[in-house]
Amino acid sequence: MPLIDRTRTAAHGRHEIRRLKAVTVPRLPFSHVGQALQIVRRGTPGAPGK
Numbered sequence: 001m002p003l004i005d006r007t008r009t010a011a012h013g014r015h016e017i018r019r020l021k022a023v024t025v026p027r028l029p030f031s032h033v034g035q036a037l038q039i040v041r042r043g044t045p046g047a048p049g050k
Contacts, residue, residue, distance in 0.1 A: 003021055007019075014046045015043060017042050017043070019040045023035065
């Protein structure tokens with residue numbers, strides 16, 4: 001699956017990375033669906049006391 005978007009943010013002592021992938025898939029077993037998406041979110045916890 002090709003990577004469509006990647007976002008990195010840092011706020012309040014936390015760091016997050018979000019990645020979005022999409023692919024067109026013919027003949028999925030769901031009616032009116034033509035794409036499959038994968039969203040991955042990874043982060044580190046905030047600093048203690050915040």
